[in-house]
Amino acid sequence: MIRLLAYNIRSLWNVGSIFRSCDAFAVEKFYLTGYTGHPPRKEITKTALGAEEFVPWEQYKDPLPVIQKLKEEGWHVVALELHPSAIPLSTFQAPDNILLIIGHELDGIPESILTLCDSIIEIPMMGQKESLNVAVATGIALCTLTQ
Numbered sequence: 001m002i003r004l005l006a007y008n009i010r011s012l013w014n015v016g017s018i019f020r021s022c023d024a025f026a027v028e029k030f031y032l033t034g035y036t037g038h039p040p041r042k043e044i045t046k047t048a049l050g051a052e053e054f055v056p057w058e059q060y061k062d063p064l065p066v067i068q069k070l071k072e073e074g075w076h077v078v079a080l081e082l083h084p085s086a087i088p089l090s091t092f093q094a095p096d097n098i099l100l101i102i103g104h105e106l107d108g109i110p111e112s113i114l115t116l117c118d119s120i121i122e123i124p125m126m127g128q129k130e131s132l133n134v135a136v137a138t139g140i141a142l143c144t145l146t147q
Contacts, residue, residue: 001028001097008034008104016047017135023051025142033063067116075099079117080141081109086122094145105134
C-alpha cells in the first residue's frame with residue numbers, strides 16, 4: 001500500500017495533477033499539509049478531472065503528527081528529495097506500506113521532516129536542470145514504487 005503526503009505545494013494545478021496520479025496508482029490516502037491547497041478549488045478540479053472525488057484525502061496544517069502516527073503504525077516513511085544521502089529511485093527496494101512525502105516546488109522538504117524519514121529517494125537527472133516539476137516527479141515515483 002502507498003499513501004502520499006504533500007507539504008507546502010504552492011500550485012493548485014500541481015495538486016490537481018497529483019490527485020490524478022494518486023487515482024492512477026491507487027494511492028490509499030493523500031495528505032495535504034502545510035499550506036497545500038485542498039478541494040474544493042476550481043484550479044484543482046481543472047487538472048484533477050474529478051480524481052479529487054475518488055481519492056481519499058485529509059488536510060492538516062502540521063505534517064509532523066501525521067508522519068509520527070503512521071510511523072508508529074509501521075509505515076515506512078520515504079521522502080522524494082534531492083539530498084546528499086538520497087538513493088536512486090530505480091534501486092530503492094520498496095517495502096509493503098510506504099508513506100511517500102513530497103515537498104515545496106523550490107524549497108523541497110524541510111529537515112524537520114527529513115529527520116523522520118526512513119529513506120530518502122531521488123530521480124536521477126541526466127539533463128541540465130536539477131529537478132522536475134513536483135507533479136511529474138510524483139507521478140514517476142508512484143509508478144515506480146507501485147510496480
